[in-house]
Amino acid sequence: MITDDDVKKLKKSFKGTFATKADLKAMEARQDKKFATKDDLKDLREQLNDDIDGKLVNQKQEIVHDVAEYIADTLVPMFEKRDVQIARLNKKVGISSLAD
Numbered sequence: 302m303i304t305d306d307d308v309k310k311l312k313k314s315f316k317g318t319f320a321t322k323a324d325l326k327a328m329e330a331r332q333d334k335k336f337a338t339k340d341d342l343k344d345l346r347e348q349l350n351d352d353i354d355g356k357l358v359n360q361k362q363e364i365v366h367d368v369a370e371y372i373a374d375t376l377v378p379m380f381e382k383r384d385v386q387i388a389r390l391n392k393k394v395g396i397s398s399l400a401d
Contacts, residue, residue: 311319320328337345391397
């Protein structure tokens, strides 16, 4: 069995070789900062999901806005022009318009 005298001799001989309680606690603190825990990973996952959901909502709104703008600027004038042409043709041929 190792006595206190033996420990003192070992400390003198191998100063800094053996880890103290403070060294071990400091090492544990460094390990905790270095590696993620399950809770850290769960929090990160929730944050990523929230970020992705928020970005998807924004993209959806942008797409809807772009499609609505395209319809208003391009398709509606095309249909209006076509309706005018059909009305003119119906008038020349003598057919009443369906819209009347």
